[in-house]
Amino acid sequence: MTGPDELPLRPELRGRSPYGAPQVPAAYRLNTNENPHPLPAELLADLGAALGHAALELNRYPDRDAVALRTDLAGYLSRTSGEAVTPQQVWAANGSNEVLQQILQAFGGGGRTALGFTPSYSMHPIISAGTGTAWVDGHRRGDFTIDAAAAAAQVREVRPDVVFVTSPNNPTGTAVALETIEQLYSATAGVLVVDEAYTEFARAGTRSALTLLPGRPRLIVSRTMSKAFGMAGLRLGYLAADAAVVDALQLVRLPYHLSSLTQAAARMALAHTDALLATVDEVKAQRDRIVEALPALGLTSVPSDANFVLFGHFADAPAAWRALLDRGVLVRDVGLPGWLRVTAGTATETDAFLTALAAVVAEHGGRT
Incomplete structure (x- = not known):
């Protein structure tokens, strides 16, 4: 049987293993x-109705820009962060991994570099490889925290086009101080992506990087509905950033990438935010x-x-x-x-x- 390495595979993908727990x-x-x-009974009932309604028009393409969903996501982010977020600042895709992939398609790629502070989310270097983006391991202390000054110095030396900071970090679990993120942003010439997949579980007093968005057009904060919302099977990720970032991502997104059913289910889940986050x-x-x-x-x-x-x-x-x-x-x-x-x-x-x-x-x- 022919294996992948016997095909004309891109050199940087040879010998790699796919992600998977x-x-x-x-x-x-x-x-x-x-x-x-499990999802609350009241959501399941409303979800069935919402999906049934959306199914009536499955012969038509979905809203390509997911405007209603992005409006609802902006409302959720504004309520929970205290920072005003507009629908124009929000983008959604099939899980936060697709969000990250689109970021790398737009700001990474051939001849460009991404840097992340490992150990961290293992999909960051995997998606980088998939988009032809070179990867550089950033440094952490022995206790897995980030030394802000040392990290900023490494960023200035490498000059990556995309920098990833996972907060709370996966697999270590600790959130990154906003002061560290501010220093990294100042050192970064490209975009800085703060991956906040687990932020709803943070200990009291932990602030989101959403509060740093004003005046920082190269800062991107990614989120997901897979964790705190308990909707891992839905595959809905999203980000908040300057509206210009969202405009840039639309240059690389596939047409109609979010199905009508996904958009309907996500909107209904957001309507039940309090029950889900309970x-x-x-x-x-x-x-x-x-x-x-x-x-x-x-x-x-x-x-x-x-x-x-x-x-x-x-x-x-x-x-x-x-x-x-x-x-x-x-x-x-x-x-x-x-x-x-x-x-x-x-x-x-x-x-x-x-x-x-x-x-x-x-x-x-x-x-x-």
Whole structure:
């Protein structure tokens, strides 16, 4: 059978593996940072009606610019951030990954460079490769935080066309201070993308980079409805930026990229924002419960503003991952020696995780 490398594949894609968390059977799936709570009944009823109405015109193309959806998203961002965001400043696509891909299509590409502070979201370098954009690893401290001065100096030296900052960071979980983002923006000649996929789970007092948008036309803040909204299956991501950025992205977006059904479902979800986000505090409580339980097991964690916890240190993290899976608990091995990542689930899922983890530590040992 012919393999990809035997085809006339672009050289920079040869030998690469596609992105993907392990999808293996497990009683407790805590590896992909999904919201564990099902959608509320009142939303499901209204969602069925909205999709049925949209289906009446499936013989027609959808609104190419998703104006109504972008208006609703702008309203949500304005209410929750305290910063006035207009529909002209908002763009939406099929998941935040497509948003990021369009950013790189517009501002990256052949002969251009993107930089991100790793370890961070693994799709940033993958999407960069897919758009022909060269990738440079930015530096972090040993505790996974960003040294603002050192990071700004690296940006000035590399002069990347696109800079990624993930806040809260994935897989480590900690939000980035706005002062750091301001320094990075000042050092960046290209666009600075702040990936806020998990921002609704941040600890009290954490401010969104949306508040930095005025006067910064090269700043982009990306969001998603996959996490806090519990709509991972919908595939709806969006961004806020200067209106000129949105105009630029329309040069590379595919025609009618958001289906009528996706737009209708997302708008109905936004109409039920309060009910959907009511689960956020429950998820945060389970996250904090995990953090508080780890020291008694001889383990530690990275401070988390997300719906997951990076925990360690293990003498053999892959062995610990397998031992947890053998007990029915699937977490994520993110490739950081000594560390694993667990999604904050329901109370029942947290019970199962902590019980399994205690057995694994007793059997295999924990902290190195």
